[in-house]
Every structure is written in structure tokens, then in C-alpha cells.
Amino acid sequence: MQEIAHGVRLPDSPREFGFFIDGAWQHKGEGYVRHSPSHDIPVTRTIRCTRDDLNEAVAAARRAFDDRRWSGLPGGERATILLRAAEGIRRRLDEIALWEVLENGKPLSQAKGELNHCIACFETAAGAARLLHGDSFNNLGDDLFGMALREPVGVVGLITPWNFPFLILCERAPFILASGCTLVVKPAEVTSATTLILADILSESGLPAGAFNVITGSGSDIGQALSEHPDVDMLSFTGSTAVGRSCVQASAASNLKKLGLELGGKNPIIVFADADLDDAADGAAFGISFNTGQCCVSSSRLIVERSVADKFEAILAKKMKKIRVGDPFDPETQVGAITTNAQNKVILDYIAKGKAEGAKIVVGGEALQFGRGRYIAPTLFSGVTSSMAIAREEIFGPVLSSFRFDTPAEAVSIANDTIYGLSASVWSKNIDTALMITRRVRAGRFWVNTIMAGGPETPTGGFKQSGWGRETGMLGVEEYTQVKSVHIGIGKRSHWIAS
Template structure:
């Protein structure tokens, strides 16, 4: 990174990372490494170790030892809060560095990456308060001879598997809450976007987190990820990814030790626009919701469900918005839509675009790669004349592709929105409070936005209905997710004898 230039550029040589166990970075040594090419530039940017099963065992042992000797869970809330606050401050200090490596490995625009890093610091700062406020309950209504307590205790060692689309953000929507609960962590980031997870591990050690409480083991999902799922000394697993892989996570939990699971899975999320909405705002929100992070977003608003009377107008307005969106070099501050993160995903998106054409949908805009001379980019794509049974209307594409489906009544809009196996997120655009509340109540989604989209912060929980997942992350719910509830009965006075 050229510190003397206002325009960032890829590094001259890829950066070497180790994996992270027991408070220390472990060099790759004789292990094979994964060489990551920047999807926005086509050049190598990082080298990441391909860890072994023995490396994973070492990390789990470190996390287990740290949990069982209570070096973290045994601290009071103030002490845990101080570490999380310090970590948040260090994230802010190193925001430019974190955003740079996030952009290089992922392909998202640098301005977006920088904003996400700021939000991640917020997560740590908010979770620090939860470390102090997490509590149980008491029951003084059991009669004079009994007093009841309900305590929340940390689950134990948490395995954390994170995806490549938001490597740092999704990590930080979980790690501070897991730590606030008193648990220890073994994280497995995607092999294509491991850098910022490893950077965070070092930050946590610098912030005062005891050794062994945050470990990072790098490698493929098929090897290290699967071994983490199956590991008998891991008490809970948090997985973010596709619904198909989520099913395998559930199966693996049953085969091993019935791990507690937290799952954030796929989505085919509706953006419902009524004729009485501020259509300019709605069109801008729809464009943002489908193109943010190049559509590689589990809560992407990939279905525009629009009142028929304004469907053509709104579709044209979205098209005009997208025509002005800047697709370009992810390291350019002006870029709004960056690169497609992996070769496989690039092929998947282009395949769905061809499928949409073959199914008879009308291509309104986009539909082709964008040639910038390097990297892989796809123009934001809108399909009209879409029917609910088409694959592009039902399956998660995970790219900048929007399908337009018209409706005539509120009930029809709700029916179309719920006609999916998913239930992760939804938006509604209307100035009528009755419509907004009706849709918010009846559409099945774990996150909902009214006259906005993809908004939020650390206070409100994240998670899905139906096949979009189990459990909740962030907020007080995100700390409680990583605890177990224990009932304690305390008898007062002398026992009434069972045997006289």
C-alpha cells in the first residue's frame, strides 16, 4: 500500500499470514499455503496457511484450557468490558489497514469496507456494556422454604465459521458477543478472505484478551471446517453461509456431540413498493439493496415486489439509478460496485442471468460482464416480466440481479413475499402506516425495514425465519445465544424428612 498516494494500489508482493493459536501467530512453515488473488485486480495479495487436523486440535485444546481454567469466564463483567472497549478502539486505530486488506481479498469498494470497519468497532463497544449487564433472574415466590435463581453461564468453546462476502463484519457481529458471554473461540474464516480475521485475533491479544480465548485456524471448509463441525470438544458452532451447507451443519451436530447451533443462512429477500411510497426514495433504496456488496449479501433485496400501477415507472427509475452507479476498481474511492469475490460465484451469477433469459424474463439492464482490463465485474442486472415459478425469482443468486414482480393488493404482495423457503429480511416502502404495519407483521422475515433497507446497528438482533437460520446474533439476544440457562433451587431452614 502506497502511503504517499491518495489512490491506493495492490501490494507489490503478497502478504504472508500465519494462523493464530493461544495468543500467538504461527507461521505456515512447511504447510501448504493458499495464494489469494485480488478479484478486483487479478494479482496475488495474501498467502494463508492450509492448516491440518493437528493444528485444529491444538487450537481447540487452547480454547478448552482457557475456558476451563476460567481465565476469561471467571472475570467480572467490568474486566471483560474493558478488553472489548480496548479492542474497539484498536479497530478504529487500524481501520484503514483492515479496510485495505478486506477490499483486496473480497473485492468490495474501499469506501464500503471502511464504513463496515467503523460499524465493527461499534459492535465491540456495545458488547462491552452487555458484558456488564448480562444477568439471570430470581424467584421469591416459591414459599418461605425455597428461593430460586436462574443463572446464565457461557456455553463453552464456540466454533465460528464465517463466509467470504463480509469477512470482517460478520465476524464482528459475533465475536464480541461471544466473548461478552464468557465463551472462548476457534474461528475458521473462508480460505479466500482470511486476512482480517487474523488481524482481529492480534488486536484482541493486544487489547488484553487472555491467550487461548481467540484462535483462528485457516483452511478449506471441506477439511478444517468439517473437522470443526465434528470436533467433540467444541460445545457450540456458529455458521454463516448457504442453506444447503447449513443442512450439513445440522447433520454433523447430530453425528458428533449435539452441539448447540447458531445458523444464519440464505435469503431471497423482498422489497415491497406501494404506489403511495416516495418513489424516488424507493427506487434508490431498491438499487442500493440489490447492488450493495455487488449483491453478494444474504440480506440483499433481490426481489422487487411492486404495485402494478407504478411497476413500469419504478422499474425505469431503478434502471436509471443503476446506470449511474460506478462499477470500478475496488480501491478507488469513487467506486460503488466492486468485483465478484470468487471465480465460482462469477460463473454462478452469469449462469442465472442466462437462465433468466431462457425462462422468458425480459432483460431491462445489465446482464453481462464489465471489462475493466483486470478483475471480474458484472453489470447490475434487472429482469422484468418475471413469474414466481422462475428460478431467478426463487433461488438465491447472490449477485447484483433483481427480479421485478407486480402485485395488485396488499394480500397479494404479502403472498408473493412469503412464497419462498427463506425468511431472512424484507423491506416495505409506503407512506401509509396501516400498510406498513400490516406488511411488517405478516411477512415472514427476521429483519425488516420500513422506508429504508440494509440499515441497522449493534442494538438489534440479526437472524432469520424458516430455512434462513436458527438463533439470533447481536444485541442482548446475541449474548444470550451463547449462554446456557441453569435453574438453582435453594432450600431455606431445616428439611422436612423423607424418612422419619
């Protein structure tokens, strides 16, 4: 360890990781060194797997599925292993949080909070493994009985993003495993460490070899190959809408595999004049700044009632100026580093474009310099029109665009004026208003007088071009099953051919 950052020792050389296939670690292949986005030092070295490695991983997952070493277990036995994994995460929480911060740049306090949610995901999935069931049909007459069986889809390819490397993994993997499916996971190349740690935890928890495999490498190579693989029965992808389209094309060109997609968002936060404006401003500041705005459900479009718009923007700007941006290991930090150089440039380019198109910066709008790392101040634009790029395109950074409305119908119109439909939030003390907006705005997740709230018990997913399918909760297990109808004849058959 070379130095201490707010009580945390930074590594003096990158931690070496292999990849995980059929219950065993492999270390062959070209290495990729990841530099910390907050401290500019090398922190991990992972392997750039080949397509042969991918084929080996898929074959291992196929064997583990077909011989029923996992899918053939009672739900209770699968639940026991998932609960052991939850305890394994709890024991190694500090270790996982450290490497999440070093690779991603998010604040340590946030990483630890996310890990508590991850533990809850495994515990919820364990319960769901016991409760997963089909249906029966006793209404087909005295000579026929019907059943609908839920069976696991098979081998699932899981591609996870760099913004929430462990959280997105844990909102998918335990529910997929609970269904009886086996997995090949491809994490983002820049944030692979915690996925590999989970492979270790699952193995120690008694998960059979081959049920959970991790291959590492680039999305354009290994990720694309996983999408196209003819022996993968379903693909779960979280990322941009543009890349999601390529998954659809790969599925169609290979084996028409089932898809689960959580894609982009340009999410509205609607504030009415009768709302608690201080609460709503705090929610808006949190909603755009959490995880440096690198969050698919970030509330990036503020839609506020005109009669209070000036007052609300002033309250919001005051709050946003107080957000503590800095070293993620500082316990006071609320917003950490931008995860990649490429994303840092994208965000700054959008800020420049917003200014060029005539929007007004109320607060923020610049890169922050701390001697190392990449940081951007939470930014609020006012005077935004629907034709501007910052109003329509997903920025994936701490940039909030403010609109104004006069009637509830206009608020709904502005909120729905997007190709996306991932999440939305409404703030009003009038329950009629709040329910009307909730019903009319097209979004898969909705919050009333709160934001980014909820647990793994409820389903997540998007409308429109924000994705297909649902994750977490009971629906998040059922998503990875297929339904088989079974009809059982009772008694003597009425012969078609006369004797």
C-alpha cells in the same frame, strides 16, 4: 509495491500470514496464495491448517475456558478488554480496510464504513458483558428461593463467510467473548487476512491466551472438521443453506452441539403505489447492488403494486444505470469486483437462465470489462414468474427480479413464497399498510421505508431456512449462554422419612 491504483500502492508480493493458537503465531504448513479479485495480483499467503492444528486450537480454547481465565472474569473486566479492542480496530482501520479490499474486492469506502460498524459491535458487546444477568424467583414460598443463572456455553467454533469477512466476524466474536465463551475461528480461505489481524488486536488488548484462536484452510476440510469436533460446545456458521444443513448433520453425528446459523435469503422489497417512488427506487437499487449483491440480506425480489409498476421500473432502471462500478480503490466506485471466479460464473449463469426462461432484462445483464478483475453490471429483470430459477434461488449477485401485485394480500403471498425468511422491506406512506405487511411477512429483519439500516444494538437472524438463533444486541450474547435453574432451601427441611 508495484503500482498505484487511485493513490493506493498495490503489493508487489503477497503478505505472509500464519495462524493463531493459544496466544502465539504459527507458520508451519502448506501455503495458499490469494489473488485480488479486482486487480488479478497475488495479495496474501495463508496456511492450510491440518486437523492436528484444529485439535490443538480446540484444546487451547478448552483449557482457556475450563480454567476460567476468561469465563471467570467479572463482566466489567471482559468489557474493558473489548473496549480496548474497539480502539485497536480504530487505530488500524486503514490497514484492515486495505486488506479487506484486496482480498474481497469491495469498494474502499464501503470497507471503511463497515469498520465503523465493527467498532460499534465491540462497544455494544462491552456494554452487554456488564449487563448480562440471570433471574430470580421469590414466589416459591417461604422455604424455597429460585434462581436462573446464565452461564457461557463453552468452546464456540465460528465459521465466517467471504462476502463480509470482518463485519460478520465482528457481529459474532465480541458478543461470544462477552458471554465468557472461548473461540476457535475458521475464516473463509479466500478472505482470511482481516480475521488474523483481529487476533493480533485482541492479543494486544489483553485477551488471555487461548480465548481467541484462528485456524485457516478450506471449508470442506477444516470447516467440516470444526463442525464435527466433539469438544466444541457450539457452532456459529454463516453461509449457504445447503452448507448449513451439513452443520446440522455434523452436530447430530458428533456431540449434539448447539448451533447458530445465518443462512441464505431471497428477500422481498415491497413497494406500494402511495410510497415515495424515488426513495423506494433508490432503496431497491442500493439493496441489490450493495456489496455487488453478495449479501445474504440483499433485496433480490421486487414486489411492486401494478398501478405504478411500469413507472417504478423506469425510475429504478434509470438509477441502476448510474451506479458506478469499477476499481474498488476509486473513491467514486459504488460497486466493486465479484469476490471469486466461481461466484462470478454462478451469477452470469443465472442471468443467462433468466433470459432463457423468458424474463426481460430492463437494465444490466452483462459482465463489464476493465482490463482486469471480475465485474457485473447491476441487473433488473421484469416479467418474472414464480416458477423461474431467478425468482426462487439465491443468486448472491446484483440481480433483481421484479413481480407485480394488485392487493396487499397478494403482496404478502408473493413475499412469503420462498423457503427463506431472512429480511424484508416495505415502502408505503400508510402506517396501517406498513405495519400489516411487517406483521404478515415472515422475516427476521424488517425495514419500513428504509433498507439495510440499524446497528448492533438490535438482534439479527432469520426465519424458516434462513437460520436459527439471533446475533448482536443483548440476544446475541444470551445466544451463547445456557440457563441453569438453582433452588435454595430455606430453614429446616420437612423430612420425608419420619424420625
